[in-house]
Amino acid sequence: MGRFGKSYAANMLAAYYSKGCDSENMFSGLEIRKSSDFKLHLNQYDVIHMGMNE
Structure with missing residues (x-):
């Protein structure tokens, strides 16, 4: 994964599992x-x- 690939993957996992989505x-x-x-x-x-990152 590139520099931003890990963040993208983490965001997809959160979107899949989260009740908030x-x-x-x-x-x-x-x-x-x-x-x-x-x-x-x-x-x-x-x-x-x-x-x-922030």
Whole structure:
């Protein structure tokens, strides 16, 4: 991953798991959407996301 790849990956994970997001449409064009358990953990958890760059 490049310089910004890790932050992007962390943001995607937070969007997938966080109750604070309604992110089902965000993943509509991705391979994960085809998984049988895609909705199992989607937006089900309280997530604390901290950026260490600021």
